[in-house]
Amino acid sequence: MVHFKDKSAGYLVNHLARLLEQALAVAIRPLGLTPGQFPTLLALWARDGQTQAELVREVDVEQATMALTLKRMERDGLIRRERNPEDSRSRLIYLTPHAKALEDRALAQAAEVNARALADLDEHEAQQFLSLAIRLVETLRKAPD
Amino acid sequence: MVHFKDKSAGYLVNHLARLLEQALAVAIRPLGLTPGQFPTLLALWARDGQTQAELVREVDVEQATMALTLKRMERDGLIRRERNPEDSRSRLIYLTPHAKALEDRALAQAAEVNARALADLDEHEAQQFLSLAIRLVETLRKAPD
DNA sequence: GCATTTTGTATAGCATGCTGTTCAAGCTGC
């Protein structure tokens, strides 16, 4: 019998997200990183010295979530904050040398987890899955409700 | 420029899962339900009177997670627990009449959220996405690490 | 030039997930 859960995008995506997050957690634990830090690290590896508000827009989480993530990253020695000469409400967020040094190994672990998840799909199917996922994200980001 | 996040199954699925969970939260809030309760409700609507261990296997979350979810559901008047005559370590979990009465409306809301997420895809693409997602879930559930 | 609005952050409170630990009850083997 086919259950609701095999026909529900929400159910499947939630389940898949938990499995992927777990796999990533295991893969990057030896580096002292956690899955929740990954999107912010990607943004900072791409461009160092951003404000919290910029990171919020790029990572698409709520400001309160980003504030807490940055607090943990600071605690863990991944970032430091310096005053922003342009706007004294905000501070600029910079990666520590330690966090910069982790980039290659962290990306390699993430790529390995992705490859493992997609292992059962051929090249075309994998690309298809990513394209469709992007379209769902875009659809939901635009939907006002 | 294409970012890592547009090529990473993990990044995309995490983002998509957050968007879908949020949309579902809004849609079922008027019913007094939360997204985390949904998988357990689906299992109990399909078969009432299961043990916690059975629900854990069906929903595929950790036992501690299920224990806490059930505690909140009990607090919210969605379930009650009765002693299991077969095994006094466990209790059988039953939906309250209130929770049973919510089934149709809750399923309708979930279906509406799924439809909205898939709105940009045609019939074939939507089916393709669900099939591929199922295969990723199965691959990761089998992977030992 | 000042009141109002907007923007940038922090914090509290809560839901949902995890690991680790503990404990009771059932099962197994000798």
Place this chain on the structure above:
DNA sequence: GCAGCTTGAACAGCATGCTATACAAAATGC
């Protein structure tokens, strides 16, 4: 018939997400 293993469940501690609130600094309007 009991020691030891297995199974069912609860709870503590923590990460990651959300909403709601609060407040300071910047921008805007008149």
